[in-house]
Amino acid sequence: xxxxxxxxxxxxxxxxxxxxxxxxxxxxxxxxxxxxxxxxxxxxxxxxxxxxxxxxxxxxxxxxxxxxxxxxxxxxxxxxxxxxxxxxxxxxxxxxxxxxxxxxxxxxxxxxxxxxxxxxxxxxxxxxxxxxxxxxxxxxxxxxxxxxxxxxxxxxxxxxxxxxxxxxxxxxxxxxxxxxxxxxxxxxxxxxxxxxxxxxxxxxxxxxxxxxxxxxxxxxxxxxxxxxxxxxxxxxxxxxxxxxxxxxxxxxxxxxxxxxxxxxxxxxxxxxxxxxxxxxxxxxxxxxxxxxxxxxxxxxxxxxxxxxxxxxxxxxxxxxxxxxxxxxxxxxxxxxxxxxxxxxxxxxxxxxxxxxxxxxxxxxxxxxxxxxxxxxxxxxxxxxxxxxxxxxxxxxxxxxxxxxxxxxxxxxxxxxxxxxxxxxxxxxxxxxxxxxxxxxxxxxxxxxxxxxxxxxxxxxxxxxxxxxxxxxxxxxxxxxxxxxxxxxxxxxxxxxxxxxxxxxxxxxxxxxxxxxxxxxxxxxxxxxxxxx
Numbered sequence: 001x002x003x004x005x006x007x008x009x010x011x012x013x014x015x016x017x018x019x020x021x022x023x024x025x026x027x028x029x030x031x032x033x034x035x036x037x038x039x040x041x042x043x044x045x046x047x048x049x050x051x052x053x054x055x056x057x058x059x060x061x062x063x064x065x066x067x068x069x070x071x072x073x074x075x076x077x078x079x080x081x082x083x084x085x086x087x088x089x090x091x092x093x094x095x096x097x098x099x100x101x102x103x104x105x106x107x108x109x110x111x112x113x114x115x116x117x118x119x120x121x122x123x124x125x126x127x128x129x130x131x132x133x134x135x136x137x138x139x140x141x142x143x144x145x146x147x148x149x150x151x152x153x154x155x156x157x158x159x160x161x162x163x164x165x166x167x168x169x170x171x172x173x174x175x176x177x178x179x180x181x182x183x184x185x186x187x188x189x190x191x192x193x194x195x196x197x198x199x200x201x202x203x204x205x206x207x208x209x210x211x212x213x214x215x216x217x218x219x220x221x222x223x224x225x226x227x228x229x230x231x232x233x234x235x236x237x238x239x240x241x242x243x244x245x246x247x248x249x250x251x252x253x254x255x256x257x258x259x260x261x262x263x264x265x266x267x268x269x270x271x272x273x274x275x276x277x278x279x280x281x282x283x284x285x286x287x288x289x290x291x292x293x294x295x296x297x298x299x300x301x302x303x304x305x306x307x308x309x310x311x312x313x314x315x316x317x318x319x320x321x322x323x324x325x326x327x328x329x330x331x332x333x334x335x336x337x338x339x340x341x342x343x344x345x346x347x348x349x350x351x352x353x354x355x356x357x358x359x360x361x362x363x364x365x366x367x368x369x370x371x372x373x374x375x376x377x378x379x380x381x382x383x384x385x386x387x388x389x390x391x392x393x394x395x396x397x398x399x400x401x402x403x404x405x406x407x408x409x410x411x412x413x414x415x416x417x418x419x420x421x422x423x424x425x426x427x428x429x430x431x432x433x434x435x436x437x438x439x440x441x442x443x444x445x446x447x448x449x450x451x452x453x454x455x456x457x458x459x460x461x462x463x464x465x466x467x468x469x470x471x472x473x474x475x476x477x478x479x480x481x482x483x484x485x486x487x488x489x490x491x492x493x494x495x496x497x498x499x500x501x502x503x504x505x506x507x508x509x510x511x512x513x514x515x516x517x518x519x520x521x522x523x524x525x526x527x528x529x530x531x532x
Contacts, residue, residue, distance in 0.1 A: 020198055023194065023198045024139065024199055025136070025149055025152070026194060027191060027194035027199050028132040028135055028153065028195075029152065029153055029156045030187055030190055030191035030195075031094075031095060031129065031131070031132045031191045031195065032129060032156065032160070033156060033163075033191070034095060034098055034128065034184045034187045034191055035071065035098075035128055037160050037163060037167075037183050037184045037187060038067050038098070038102070038121050038125060038164070038181075039067050039068055039071075039125075039164070039292070041165075041168050042063050042066070042067065042118065042180065043064055043165060043295055043299045044165045044169050044172065044299055044310055044313060044314050045168060045172060045180040045181075045310075046060050046063065046064060046299060046300055047299075047300065047303045047304060048172060048177040048310070049177050052176075053110065053111040053114075055111045058230070058236070061230055062115045062118075062230065063114055063115055064296050065226065065230060066114075066116075066117075066119045066122060067118045067119070067121045067122040067125065069118075069122055069223065069226050070120060070122020070126065071125045071126045072126075072222050072226060073119075073122070073123070073126070073218075073219045073222045073223045074122070074127075075130050076215065076218045076222075076266060076267055077214075077216070077218055077219060077266065078090065078126045078127050079130040079131075080211065080266045080267075081210055081215075082127075082131050082134065083134070085210075087134055087138070088135070088195060088200070090127045090128070090131055091128050091131040091132065091195055092195055094124050094128030094131070095128055095189075095191050095192040096188075096192060097124035097127065098124045098125065098128070099185050099192075101121045101124055102181050102182055102184055103182070103185075104117040105117035105118060105178070106178035106179065106180075106181040106182050107178055108178070117181075121181075132153065133153060133389065133393070136149050136153055139200065147332050147335065147390055150389050150393070151328050151332035151386045153389075162317055162318055162320055162324075163321065165295070165314040165317055167183050167314075168180040168183060169309075169312075169313060169314025169315065170310075171183070172310040172311075173309065173310060173311055209264045210264070210266070211262045211264055211265055213258060213262075214255065214259060214267070215266055217254055217255045217258060218255055218266065218267070220247075220251055221251035221252055224248035224251055225245070225418070226418055227241075227244050228243075228245035228247075228248055229241070229418055231244065232244075232245060255267075271395070271396055271397070272407075274520075274524060275511075276340075276391050276395040276512075276517060276524070277391070277395045277396065279391075279506060279507065280340060280344065280387065280388040280391035280392055280507075280511060281388070281392055282506050283344055283348075283384070283506050283511070284384065284385070284388030284392075285415035285418075285503075286415060286419075286499055286500060286503030286506075287344075287351055287380065287415075287503055288381065288384070288385065288388075288415045289415025289418055289419030290351055290355065290381075290496055290499065290500055291351070291378070291381045292415070293419035293423040293492070293496055294354070294358065294374070294377055294496065295317060295320075295374075297423050298316075298317070298358070298374070298489075299317075300485070301485065301489045302370065304481075304482065305363050305482050305485055305486055305489075306370070312367070316367060316371050316374060317371075317374045318371070319371045319372065319374050319378065320374040320375060321378060322375065322378070323375045323376070323377075323378030323379035323381075323382055324378045324379070324382040325382070326382070327382035327383050328382050328385075328386065331347075331382055331383045331384075331385070331386040332386050334346070334387075335387045339387075339512075339513060339514030339517050340387035340388075340390070340391045340511055340514075340517055341387075341508070341514075341517070342513075342514070343383055343386070343387040344383070344387045344388060344507045345504065345507055345508060347379075347381065347382070347383030347387075348380065348384065348500060348503060348504040348507060349380065350376050350377070350379045350380025350383065351376075351381060351384070351500055352380075352497060352500045352501065353380075354374070354375075354377030355377070355496050355497040357369070357372070357373040359490060359494060359497070361373075361490075362486060392407050394521050394524075395520070396524075419496065423492040423493075423495065423496055426488065426491050426495050
């Protein structure tokens with residue numbers, strides 16, 4: 001270290017805990033709760049939305065993925081903005097905008113307007129969600145209290161997807177589909193007030209200039225990845241998907257070049273290539289995305305194939321939340337005693353078992369078996385979430401904690417949007433292929449127009465609209481639609497199981513054992529202190 005560098009005082013260490021820690025943590029968890037409720041609200045309402053607008057499966061996929069897409073697109077950029085200009089300030093703005101945009105989504109007049117509203121809901125969440133974890137990291141010093149705070153934040157964040165689904169299921173028994181998008185409003189107002197009153201401002205923020213060009217590139221880069229994967233598997237949108245994915249490759253290269261050459265990069269690639277950063281980030285992205293993808297496919301399967309009401313469908317995933325909450329404290333303890341790799345691998349085993357169980361769902365599957373599958377997946381996600389988030393934050397300097405928080409959020413949001421997009425596209429493609437095969441094998445095939453064929457293959461809801469138009473064939477159409485949706489769901493869960501196996505391999509190979517993990521984290525802290 002040079003004399004000049006030595007003369008610069010190091011950034012003050014974070015205190016053991018902020019003043020009024022319970023109120024501060026409650027405020028931050030409420031902020032995360034709002035974002036995750038909005039992520040989950042659409043899934044339970046998808047069948048009703050499809051029926052209201054006669055929407056195709058691809059459009060329904062975009063409604064489901066819109067919020068996580070908006071969040072994933074903006075989280076890197078807005079995380080850097082928060083680091084520079086004020087984390088609390090951006091959190092307050094995000095919660096306020098969430099209230100306004102929720103009403104636009106609830107009263108959308110078309111499926112296109114709803115998709116746009118969902119994306120902007122995600123952008124508002126991008127202002128709030130990453131800040132909640134970065135503030136925990138900045139306000140609580142390294143050690144047991146921070147680990148426990150992150151564990152509670154992780155558990156409640158994930159459980160709130162279950163809370164959102166259950167509350168939406170209850171509301172939809174009496175109200176229209178738009179009520180599901182108003183669920184987050186009271187939580188957002190409460191969070192706004194608590195954050196305003198109790199969360200400290202300007203804690204361990206940096207004075208670096210924000211890389212606005214890199215931020216804009218990151219928005220289009222992530223948008224191209226998610227939308228490309230959401231459309232490339234569907235025959236009618238395949239060309240568009242290919243164009244988007246090619247654009248994504250170009251934008252990834254451009255983003256990497258920008259971050260390597262910018263004076264104040266948006267995303268510090270020197271930190272990102274640390275083993276205790278990128279390996280848990282990749283592993284977390286897959287396992288968290290799998291949880292969201294499982295719920296997305298499962299809600300349509302349960303309501304359309306198993307005939308569940310919105311309340312029954314939402315209650316079936318309650319065990320996932322119970323599993324998350326039960327293992328969260330044990331996950332924190334395991335991270336401290338056995339290390340990140342052991343804890344994440346344990347989580348992966350549970351998630352993989354849950355997906356394998358889902359492969360055997362059919363029209364006669366009992367409620368208890370469906371709920372058990374969700375519980376197993378929830379337990380796995382609960383074990384994996386804390387070590388993934390903790391490893392990322394522990395390997396990042398406090399002044400760049402917004403980057404760590406944004407990456408931890410990307411595990412959920414990019415992972416969720418990618419896995420929902422991929423599994424949704426597989427579901428749509430499987431549905432269309434299976435229905436097309438049934439049509440071609442039908443004795444009435446020659447009399448079915450191309451327009452009717454396209455409507456039958458578009459989505460389950462679209463097929464039901466056709467059934468209403470041709471009552472003489474209604475039973476056959478419904479039976480074919482159910483059979484096709486079941487085929488598509490099984491294909492989606494099979495692809496999900498393969499993705500989970502790949503993620504487990506990444507964690508096992510690249511995450512070190514506990515002793516080596518401690519050495520690496522210590523070396524990162526020393527290197528960061530030398531640069532301070």
